[in-house]
Amino acid sequence: MKEYFNKNPFKDRTVGFWIGLGTAALAIVSAILFIALDYGDKSFSVQAFALMLVGGLTFAAVMFTNFRTAALIPAILYVIGFGYSLDYTLPPLSDVWNGVNFIGGNAMMGLAFCIIFLVCAILGIVTNFMNLKKVN
Secondary structure (H helix, E strand, C coil), X not given: CCCCECCCCCCCECHHHHHHHHHHHHHHHHHHHHHHCCCCCCCCCHHHHHHHHXXXXXXXXXXXXXXXXXXXXXXXHHHHHHHHHHHHHHHHHHHHHHCCCCCCCCHHHHHHHHHHHHHHHHHHHHXXXXXXXXXX
């Protein structure tokens, strides 16, 4: 009978798993910083915070199960979270580009988190193309 759950989540893991685990940690920490620095600004979105946080936490499905496609769930959540972050960052960034203060918001802080969320999304996708457990 095939085992669906890991009793030892760190046994026989490859570089792909460790990249995914580091990405999950980066997503969780950056989501917490994202909401902590929010200040009700127009370049921050609750959706991006929630998706990045849940994406990082769902990496536990990769750690504790043997499902091959479990790493797809955090990657999808990272990509959607990045999309929301970008959607909320572009209007304040257009103010900076145009030299007017029409919309308002912290464009540079939003851009910094967009870049971090993009890195999480790319690494989450890359993790899906790597083996996460050593093949015996």
